[in-house]
Amino acid sequence: MNSPGSTKERILGAAELLFAQRGFDGASLRQLTAAAGVNLAAVNYHFGSKEKLIEQVFRRRLDALNAQRLAALAKLADDSNRTLEDVLAAYIRPALELSHEGNGALFMRVLARAFAEHDDTLRQFLSENYGHVMRQFTAEFARLLPQLSKEELYWRIDLVTGALTHAMSGFGMIQRKRDVSEETHREQTAQHLIRFAVAGLSHP
Amino acid sequence: MNSPGSTKERILGAAELLFAQRGFDGASLRQLTAAAGVNLAAVNYHFGSKEKLIEQVFRRRLDALNAQRLAALAKLADDSNRTLEDVLAAYIRPALELSHEGNGALFMRVLARAFAEHDDTLRQFLSENYGHVMRQFTAEFARLLPQLSKEELYWRIDLVTGALTHAMSGFGMIQRKRDVSEETHREQTAQHLIRFAVAGLSHP
DNA sequence: GTCTATATAAAGATAGAC
DNA sequence: GTCTATCTTTATATAGAC
The missing domain is CATH 1.10.357.10 (Tetracycline Repressor, domain 2)
Structure with a gap:
């Protein structure tokens, strides 16, 4: 598991919020990483792609x-x-x-x-x-x-x-x-x- | 009403199909106009915007x-x-x-x-x-x-x-x-x- | 592990010729 | 009413410095 405030965990939290509000297509990685307070490149580093991030959510x-x-x-x-x-x-x-x-x-x-x-x-x-x-x-x-x-x-x-x-x-x-x-x-x-x-x- | 094979009607039909399959964000105007066999500019000409097209659907x-x-x-x-x-x-x-x-x-x-x-x-x-x-x-x-x-x-x-x-x-x-x-x-x-x-x- | 910078593709929308 | 061409913005993804 990930520590509660880790980058990975913050991305997952922000993704959950934005996917709920705007859908998987509607929420962009830019909005998502901005909301999580992490760098744009962090999603691809930690999850590989947006698709894999969705699965992890x-x-x-x-x-x-x-x-x-x-x-x-x-x-x-x-x-x-x-x-x-x-x-x-x-x-x-x-x-x-x-x-x-x-x-x-x-x-x-x-x-x-x-x-x-x-x-x-x-x-x-x-x-x-x-x-x-x-x-x-x-x-x-x-x-x-x-x-x-x-x-x-x-x-x-x-x-x-x-x-x-x-x-x-x-x-x-x-x-x-x-x-x-x-x-x-x-x-x-x-x-x-x-x-x-x-x-x-x-x-x- | 519109005649059955009119540009407007064909756009509405293609939009219904693609919105059902890929969602409102997932279906782009490009895919949509290609499926309808009409020009890309036709959506904005006939409906004003994607948002208005969705309402008409x-x-x-x-x-x-x-x-x-x-x-x-x-x-x-x-x-x-x-x-x-x-x-x-x-x-x-x-x-x-x-x-x-x-x-x-x-x-x-x-x-x-x-x-x-x-x-x-x-x-x-x-x-x-x-x-x-x-x-x-x-x-x-x-x-x-x-x-x-x-x-x-x-x-x-x-x-x-x-x-x-x-x-x-x-x-x-x-x-x-x-x-x-x-x-x-x-x-x-x-x-x-x-x-x-x-x-x-x-x-x- | 995180950053900036950037590559590349695709989006919505519009101007202006026909 | 329809076309091509293009503007502007935004998207996902990655390369390479730190």
């Missing part, structure tokens, strides 16, 4: 996020009474925690952009590196919803994924009311998302 | 689409027994029809990009020109779901919107099976989306 967050999701799912494997709520919580809560720490909310916007981009290179990178996570959760959904055909299940998972991605990309703007604690607010959000996902997956 | 589809949605909603106003399904169908079916005609599916991808962009200029343009549509539908949802608090309703509408936008942006890739007619396939898709939306909005 994803890796920095997704490695930990998906490890947490799989750990939460593994924990449930012991419990033979695990419910759809439990499995969805294992998927949603780590992302929700990330979106409330530091610039995690910005990253969720970057992720939502990646979804909308339909860019083949990026999709392949995400699929190769993190595809196994979705596959494990899908298997678990199939187990808990045996009445659904394969096609029906895929439809619902796709719709739920779209809903969650969209919602989490907006977290930078959701205003927590002053009389609600940070903890309570996060818990309410989790409940909204989980209940919606349960309804979307399991309706008759 | 939206107008060309959204004017008709949202008019159809409101017309379908108005038709329901007579029926005092109208259901949530009816209202959702009024919102979803016109978009679904658009996405199956000509390059309509490409436009749905452009629209999904616009959602993910979080670009203030674009959001303001869409809100100013088409915000009244969402407001009318929201009022209708509130009437049909009186048990939900305002906050709860907004959450659910936001999640459903994300799901539908995501789903419709993928229509270019959904493979219709050979033994299913185009008509049947579209009807099945409509049913998937409407049932999902009903469940997401009205779960207890």
Whole structure:
């Protein structure tokens, strides 16, 4: 790992912010290095190219996020009474925690952009590196919803994924009311998302 | 309106394709005019700027689409027994029809990009020109779901919107099976989306 | 590891001939 | 309304001094 204030880390932080705000094409290396307070040449020195930098922006967050999701799912494997709520919580809560720490909310916007981009290179990178996570959760959904055909299940998972991605990309703007604690607010959000996902997956 | 093969119309068609594939920043005026088979200078002559061209790409589809949605909603106003399904169908079916005609599916991808962009200029343009549509539908949802608090309703509408936008942006890739007619396939898709939306909005 | 300077390509936009 | 030619800015990337 990199030390917190290192050049590499500052570039990654600035990249996350500017990619969230202006997109991968919209944010130039000039804006990016200026925001990070480093030299223009530093990106190519440390990452090789803009493309590689983009991959590292994803890796920095997704490695930990998906490890947490799989750990939460593994924990449930012991419990033979695990419910759809439990499995969805294992998927949603780590992302929700990330979106409330530091610039995690910005990253969720970057992720939502990646979804909308339909860019083949990026999709392949995400699929190769993190595809196994979705596959494990899908298997678990199939187990808990045996009445659904394969096609029906895929439809619902796709719709739920779209809903969650969209919602989490907006977290930078959701205003927590002053009389609600940070903890309570996060818990309410989790409940909204989980209940919606349960309804979307399991309706008759 | 423009004649179908006019320079203006060909630019709009090429822009829709390239914006869907590469985004607003990713698609350059050079690529765009080359694809349209027109001169580079034609964009600035006919539209004034790239920004104005982007607005026209939206107008060309959204004017008709949202008019159809409101017309379908108005038709329901007579029926005092109208259901949530009816209202959702009024919102979803016109978009679904658009996405199956000509390059309509490409436009749905452009629209999904616009959602993910979080670009203030674009959001303001869409809100100013088409915000009244969402407001009318929201009022209708509130009437049909009186048990939900305002906050709860907004959450659910936001999640459903994300799901539908995501789903419709993928229509270019959904493979219709050979033994299913185009008509049947579209009807099945409509049913998937409407049932999902009903469940997401009205779960207890 | 960081800097300046620069190479090279491509962007949006416009002027002026036809 | 369409063309060529060009202006100006900005992009990614790299070479070579420190």
